[in-house]
Structures are given as C-alpha cells and as structure tokens.
Amino acid sequence: MPELPEVETVRRGLAPFMEGARFTSVEVRRPDLRFPLPERMAERLTGRRVERLRRRGKYIVCEYELNRHAIIHLGMTGRFTVSVAEGGGQAPVFDRFVHAAGGDPAHDHIVFTMSNGARIVFNDPRRFGFFDLCEAEGDDRCPHLYSLGPEPLSNSFSGPVLLAALSGRRTPVKAALLDQAVVAGLGNIYVCEALHRARISPRRLSRDIGPARAERLYSSIVRVLTEAIEAGGSSISDFAAADGALGYFQHNFAVYGREGLPCPVCRGDVKRIVQSGRSTFYCTSCQR
DNA sequence: ACTCGGTCCTGAAGGC
DNA sequence: TGCCTTCAGGACCGAG
Numbered sequence: 001m002p003e004l005p006e007v008e009t010v011r012r013g014l015a016p017f018m019e020g021a022r023f024t025s026v027e028v029r030r031p032d033l034r035f036p037l038p039e040r041m042a043e044r045l046t047g048r049r050v051e052r053l054r055r056r057g058k059y060i061v062c063e064y065e066l067n068r069h070a071i072i073h074l075g076m077t078g079r080f081t082v083s084v085a086e087g088g089g090q091a092p093v094f095d096r097f098v099h100a101a102g103g104d105p106a107h108d109h110i111v112f113t114m115s116n117g118a119r120i121v122f123n124d125p126r127r128f129g130f131f132d133l134c135e136a137e138g139d140d141r142c143p144h145l146y147s148l149g150p151e152p153l154s155n156s157f158s159g160p161v162l163l164a165a166l167s168g169r170r171t172p173v174k175a176a177l178l179d180q181a182v183v184a185g186l187g188n189i190y191v192c193e194a195l196h197r198a199r200i201s202p203r204r205l206s207r208d209i210g211p212a213r214a215e216r217l218y219s220s221i222v223r224v225l226t227e228a229i230e231a232g233g234s235s236i237s238d239f240a241a242a243d244g245a246l247g248y249f250q251h252n253f254a255v256y257g258r259e260g261l262p263c264p265v266c267r268g269d270v271k272r273i274v275q276s277g278r279s280t281f282y283c284t285s286c287q288r
Numbered sequence: 289a290c291t292c293g294g295t296c297c298t299g300a301a302g303g304c
Numbered sequence: 305t306g307c308c309t310t311c312a313g314g315a316c317c318g319a320g
Binding site: 002003033034058072073076102126128129130144178180187188206278279 | 311312313314315316
C-alpha cells in the first residue's frame with residue numbers, strides 16, 4: 001500500500017538517522033523477501049557511509065558510496081522502526097513519520113545498526129518488499145529505476161508529458177496510471193483519487209484522453225500527492241491502532257474505499273468496479 | 289510492441 | 305466460538 005506519499009514520509013523519517021552515518025552492522029535474518037536478498041549484503045554494506053537517502057517513485061534509494069546505492073521497496077506491508085540507544089538502555093525514539101508500531105518481531109527481517117547509535121529494523125509480514133544493491137552508475141543503469149516514468153512532483157512531469165505517455169494506449173486510463181513507466185509512484189489509492197479530482201472516468205481509454213483532460217489529470221496528480229505528503233501519508237496502516245485507521249490523509253479520500261457513499265463533490269454514488277483484478281472506486285456521475 | 293492475467297505472501301475481515 | 309474463504313496490494317513474467 002505504500003505509494004509515493006507514504007514512501008516519501010518514510011524516507012523523511014529515516015533520513016536523519018541514516019544520512020552521514022555508517023552501517024556498523026547489518027543483520028539479515030532470512031535469505032529472501034519478495035526476491036532473494038543480494039549476495040553478501042551484510043558484508044557489502046557494513047562500514048559504508050550513507051551519503052544520501054532519496055526517493056524515486058515508490059523506491060527509497062540509499063546512496064552509500066559513490067555510484068553505489070541500495071534500493072528499498074516497501075511492497076505492501078514493509079515498515080521501518082527506528083530506535084536509538086539512550087543512557088543505559090534502548091529507548092525507542094520514533095519519528096512521527098516512521099511507524100510507531102513495530103509489528104510482529106517474527107517479521108523483523110533486517111536489522112541495521114548505524115554508527116550514530118540508531119537501530120533500524122525492517123519489518124514486512126507479507127514480504128512483498130525487497131532490497132537490492134546496485135553498483136552501476138546512474139539511475140538509468142539500475143534495473144529497478146531505469147524504466148520508471150517521470151517523477152510526478154518534478155519539472156519533468158507536465159500535462160503534455162502525461163498526454164504523450166497516454167496517447168495510443170488501448171488500456172483504460174486507470175490501468176495506464178498504475179504503470180510506473182507512465183508516471184512513477186502512483187498506486188491504486190492515489191490513481192482513484194486523482195481521477196476523481198480530474199473528473200475522468202477510470203474506464204476511459206488512455207488514447208481518448210485529450211490535452212484538456214491530460215492537463216486536469218496532471219494537476220490533480222500533483223495536488224493529491226502534495227496534500228498527502230503534507231498529511232504524512234495515508235496508507236501506512238498501524239495495526240496496533242484501536243480503530244485500525246490508516247493514517248490521516250485517509251480521511252480526505254473522496255472515493256477510495258467509499259463504495260455506496262455519496263461523492264463529496266456532487267453527491268452522486270461512489271461505485272466499486274474491478275479493473276485488471278484491482279478495485280477501482282469512482283463517482284459515476286461526475287467522472288466522465 | 290503491447291496488453292492481460294496469474295503469481296507471490298500473510299493477516300484482516302466476513303460468512304456460516 | 306472457530307473454521308473457512310476472500311481480499312488487499314506492486315511488480316514481474318509468461319501467454320496471447
């Protein structure tokens with residue numbers, strides 16, 4: 001579920017503990033997550049200094065040495081917990097952006113200890129997340145990054161760029177927006193929300209998106225992502241919370257998960273359909 | 289070249 | 305109460 005805003009939120013939470021620090025130890029507790037973990041991952045990272053923690057689409061990119069980076073994908077349920085040694089014991093210090101609930105310790109798959117005393121645990125019950133180490137120079141040489149489309153909150157993204165990426169595609173615009181090669185970082189939730197804001201039906205074929213709709217869709221994507229980041233993300237579920245709430249941008253959803261409820265804009269019915277095996281929520285009245 | 293559906297995984301939620 | 309089924313999701317891969 002972590003999409004761009006949630007990944008950005010996690011990155012911001014981790015950066016103060018990682019940037020400028022060295023990996024003192026890396027404990028890899030199982031051989032694989034979604035994919036096999038990199039060979040000799042612990043040895044390759046130990047002693048290295050993290051220069052920068054950045055984000056590309058839904059990936060966290062940990063630059064730890066010139067032209068080398070670790071790729072981190074949170075999958076569905078990947079989360080980080082940070083604690084720092086204080087005084088005699090390990091007093092947990094949770095940044096508000098980092099998951100406070102550590103989850104079941106049985107799913108603590110990787111434990112990083114940093115030279116600044118931070119202990120960073122990667123927990124992922126479903127193991128849809130993954131780590132990889134890339135030593136190639138530049139994002140265009142990284143197998144995970146090279147095929148990604150434009151970064152939606154950068155200057156490389158615009159209405160015309162989106163229009164060009166959608167043109168000629170026979171697939172519904174909903175499916176196209178989930179394709180990370182069209183634009184990087186959107187998942188099921190923010191695609192539904194962006195289409196609603198742009199008043200575009202998720203069923204409309206990509207090739208039938210013209211310049212006007214492309215422009216609306218572009219600005220809707222930028223706005224919904226920006227607002228969600230400002231809210232600290234939305235879908236990093238905290239299973240320990242009594243109400244099972246997801247995070248607070250969730251309360252701003254207009255359509256996602258709101259089947260049968262009125263559209264907040266036009267009071268029309270929010271409908272749920274299935275497109276390429278995924279739930280799509282949209283307002284049948286104002287999205288065309 | 290493009291599009292689609294199956295697959296991975298586990299826990300929550302709903303039905304009986 | 306407890307078991308069973310279904311669903312959630314991103315990225316990848318093979319089939320068409």
